[in-house]
Amino acid sequence: MLSAADDYPIHQIAEPVRYAGTSDRNFYDRYYFNLHASSGELFMVMGMGQYPNLAVQDAFCLLRRGTEHRVVRASRELGDRMDTTVGPFRIEVLEPLHRLRFVLEPNEWGLAADLIWEGAIPAFEEPRHHIRLHGRVLFDTMRLAQTGRWSGILHVDGEDIPVTPDRWKGTRDRSWGVRPVGEPEPAGIRADQPLFFNLWNYAPMQFDDHSILYIVQEWADGQRVMDEAVRVWADPAREPEWLGRPEHELSIRPGTREVDSAVISFPQAPGGAFDVRVTHLLEAHIGIGTGYGFDADWRHGMWQGPLVVQGVSLDVEADRDRFFGIVDCVARFESSTGEVGYGLHEYLFLGPHEKYGFTSFMDVP
Structure with missing residues (x-):
């Protein structure tokens, strides 16, 4: 299983790079x-993953x-982990941690792209994400994040x-790292x-001149699995600035688990507390058709065959009952300190959450 990556000094274990350390x-x-x-004119979400095992x-x-909603x-x-092509898709790393190219070749579903990404801030290493349940490690992941511009x-x-x-x-x-992928496993205990x-x-x-990276993950009672709030400057000579424990007030659309708007607060920020008001411009249910969700026929890492290319087209109004789960939103961010910016507001409610009035797996208040 030698591959192109094996000619680079990047090995972590006594195996070819094709084999993961676990x-x-x-x-x-x-x-x-x-x-x-x-x-809010359009929103596009793209992804590519490898599942070596x-x-x-x-x-x-x-x-x-x-x-x-078109996918x-x-x-x-x-095969070779250096081969980042899947059918009409291709990702090229032009300048590591700064410039990448995303290509979707023309296809029968009428959606194609040839785009260059350029980072607006240095790539930032987020906290390690670790969850163990009844002895089994469910999540053990690392992630880098970056805001940027496209051409x-x-x-x-x-x-x-x-x-x-x-x-x-x-x-x-x-x-x-490790998180649930592929075909569903028996739930057991x-x-x-x-x-x-x-x-x-x-x-x-x-x-x-900067970006704010905010994360909160909570259990039903509000206990946090992880959180982070950090200001990362566009100038790489300036050190990131941690903003303390963040707080959230999400405005839930009546009769749904969907968020209309939000206020994210940073009461412990150096130099004084401030809030950011979040206004949604356009939402995308990224769990539908992409592999992120609960579709029985297509999940990240699910075996589909040697090569399969498909298209999915839905209407978010006509097919409303199909849209649930994790949501990515283009959002406008207005800081109480006067700055206005744009970016991603992503959320998921799964199961109970006391603060927002959810009491079972998929109920609505």
């Missing part, structure tokens, strides 16, 4: 990107425009949309317990 089936290594025009590599591109997705057998071209149904860095922005992450967590809330906010 035989856990859930080991993964993924790219995530999103793209928006600092507005499942011998699968897959990719997706999700376009939300108007009420349309192009592909999966193949994993290139986006093709939608024959329309060429120029993408220029003056207004086309986004966020990306690279994560790797964990059947009556939440598989992941009850609240996940994540917001990388991009302002003119």
Whole structure:
């Protein structure tokens, strides 16, 4: 199983790079990107992952425009881990931690792209994410995060949309480690317990000369699995500034688990407390059709065959009953200190959460 990566001095164990340091089936290594025009006109979310112990590599591109939810997705057998192509998808690392290229070749589903990502801040190492339940490690992951700008071209149904860095922005992450992937496993003793967590809330906010990276993960009673709030400056000579324990007030749309808006607070920030008001511009249910969710036919790392390429097209109004789970939103961020920025507001409510009035797996208040 020698591959191109084996000619680089990057080995961590006494095996070819193709083999992970653990035989856990859930080991993964993924790219995530999103793209928006600092507005609600469209939102695109893209990803690619490798699952070495499942011998699968897959990719997706999700376009939300108007009420349309369109996904192009592909999966193949994993071979050389340096080969970041899956059917019409390709990711190229042009300048590590700074410039990458995302390509979706023209296909029968009318969505294609050739885009260059350039980081607006230095790539930032987020806290290690570790959850053990009844002895089993469910999560043990690392992730880097970065805000940035896009340039290139986006093709939608024959329309060429120029993408220029003056207004086309986004966020990306690279994560790797162990988390549930592939075909569902027997739940066993964990059947009556939440598989992941009850609240996940994540917001990388991009302002003119800095970005704020915010994470909160909580169990039902509000106890935190992890949290972080840090200001990362565009100038790499300036050290990141930790903002203390963050707090959240999420405005829930009546009769749903969907968030309309939010206020994220930083009461312990150096130099004085401040708030950021979050206004959603356009949302994308990234768990539907992409592999992030509970679709029986397509999950990250699920074996689909030597090569499969598919398209999914839904309407968020006509198919409303299908849309639940994790949500990514293009958002406007207005700080009480006067700055205005744009970025991602991501959230998931799964199971009870006392603060927001949820009492069972999928009830609504």
